[in-house]
Amino acid sequence: MAKLLPRLLGAVSLFILSAAQAQTPLLTPSDIAQLKTWLGGSFTLVRLYEKQDGQTAADFHAAVDGKGRTFTVMEATTELGQTFKVGGYNPQSWDSSDAFHITTEDASRTGFLFNLTSRQIHRQTPRTYALDTVGSFQTWNNPQTGPVFGAGHDLYVGWDLTTGGYSSMYSYIDPARSDFDSSLLDGRDYKSPNITYGEMEVWRVFAVPEANAWMMLVSGLCVIGFMRRWSLSTGRQFGPSGQEPLRIRRALT
Known part of the structure; x- marks a missing residue:
């Protein structure tokens, strides 16, 4: 997730540039x-x-x-x-x-x-x-x-x-x-x-990315938004893999 976010933000910036x-x-x-x-x-x-x-x-x-x-x-x-x-x-x-x-x-x-x-x-x-x-x-x-x-x-x-x-x-x-x-x-x-x-x-x-690339961008932003809201509502944070909450991993160790 940490690597994906900068790429998505870069794509958003390019979208704004292409719009103007x-x-x-x-x-x-x-x-x-x-x-x-x-x-x-x-x-x-x-x-x-x-x-x-x-x-x-x-x-x-x-x-x-x-x-x-x-x-x-x-x-x-x-x-x-x-x-x-x-x-x-x-x-x-x-x-x-x-x-x-x-x-x-x-x-x-x-x-x-x-x-x-x-x-x-x-x-x-x-x-x-x-x-x-x-x-x-x-x-x-x-x-x-x-x-x-x-x-x-x-x-x-x-x-x-x-x-x-x-x-x-x-x-x-x-x-x-x-x-x-x-x-x-x-x-x-x-x-x-x-x-x-x-x-x-x-x-x-x-x-400028093709239409399917923009669809992937929108999907990625939706996933980030969902994970952030879930994290705030449950008090849990996702690790780098985006798959396992850090709190659970710490408890297991």
């Missing part, structure tokens, strides 16, 4: 629905980070490192003044290891980049004879940069989280098109850093 679905001016209900379609399955989002004026990569990593899988969503403006809502799904935790997260096999290449303005998705490039390692570079985890995806870099955010950004597709391309060096924003070929970032948010992804 994530929504901000940057991440709209329509955006969330689209992300659910792309990722598949049911999930809820909890915001880990929202960029504030003057913040740097240090603030980003302090908020998101080691927190599990996430969506990063941001406003990105080109030198032509066009603004797009773009980002990426990182199935692993961000960290500050100054190294790539390498995903050798296709089964682990589950990250993707997205453009919510154009409703386009770019998944990690699968292994082929000609492009064996291209898609292996999932994310770049450097304490001096913000979120960085791919080896192109496919989506790059610098130290100040605002200026000097760029997109040069490499690890998240369609093998049939081989659109290397194109931009996630508008598809143009990369020439130099040309992206300025505005709003930026990082959301942690929590899986």
Whole structure:
């Protein structure tokens, strides 16, 4: 019972989080629905980070490192003044290891980049004879940069989280098109850093239990309530096994 209660409380917390679905001016209900379609399955989002004026990569990593899988969503403006809502799904935790997260096999290449303005998705490039390692570079985890995806870099955010950004597709391309060096924003070929970032948010992804799991949760809470009321009315307490009152066990010994 002592081990079961924390699990049930954790499930209750997740239920509350899922009931209050994530929504901000940057991440709209329509955006969330689209992300659910792309990722598949049911999930809820909890915001880990929202960029504030003057913040740097240090603030980003302090908020998101080691927190599990996430969506990063941001406003990105080109030198032509066009603004797009773009980002990426990182199935692993961000960290500050100054190294790539390498995903050798296709089964682990589950990250993707997205453009919510154009409703386009770019998944990690699968292994082929000609492009064996291209898609292996999932994310770049450097304490001096913000979120960085791919080896192109496919989506790059610098130290100040605002200026000097760029997109040069490499690890998240369609093998049939081989659109290397194109931009996630508008598809143009990369020439130099040309992206300025505005709003930026990082959301942690929590899986939502299926209906039968919720039924088990409710049943477990009912059992706990019954045992507590029985204990108060009889003056007995259940031991760790939840089967034998401590008073009886002591009498037997």
